[in-house]
Amino acid sequence: MVVNYYEIRQRGMTLIELVVVLVIIAILAAVAMVQMKDVREQTGTTALEATTTNVRSAFAIAVTELKRAPTVAELATYVREKNLIARSDGIEVTINGKKYLVPTYVANDCGAGSETSDVSQVVRCIGNAVQSSSSGG
Numbered sequence: 128m129v130v131n132y133y134e135i136r137q138r139g140m141t142l143i144e145l146v147v148v149l150v151i152i153a154i155l156a157a158v159a160m161v162q163m164k165d166v167r168e169q170t171g172t173t174a175l176e177a178t179t180t181n182v183r184s185a186f187a188i189a190v191t192e193l194k195r196a197p198t199v200a201e202l203a204t205y206v207r208e209k210n211l212i213a214r215s216d217g218i219e220v221t222i223n224g225k226k227y228l229v230p231t232y233v234a235n236d237c238g239a240g241s242e243t244s245d246v247s248q249v250v251r252c253i254g255n256a257v258q259s260s261s262s263g264g
């Protein structure tokens with residue numbers, strides 16, 4: 128019986144071929160992980176920007192409807208988010224389990240030291256959202 132070495136070799140992969148395939152898969156997985164990290168960071172930034180825009184739009188609508196600047200508590204009723212809390216220092220919104228605080232100010236310029244300290248204070252300026260530590264009340 129004649130054994131054809133070529134036919135036997137074609138049944139499977141050699142160890143070197145298997146290692147090469149595994150290295151290629153590992154490289155592709157590493158590239159995918161880096162891309163996922165970038166997407167997560169971009170998602171967080173987008174959530175902050177969207178939250179700020181949402182509260183600023185609600186502020187504009189409240190001013191138009193009320194014909195005056197709203198209080199923090201009134202502003203919260205105009206924000207179109209399900210998971211929000213009117214805090215003394217602003218509006219806290221929860222998105223995908225993360226809490227974001229959009230600070231509110233009593234001064235028109237959002238200056239330091241002019242943050243609202245009570246939900247009954249009138250809001251004149253909306254700051255940029257930051258990830259919340261949930262320490263406000």
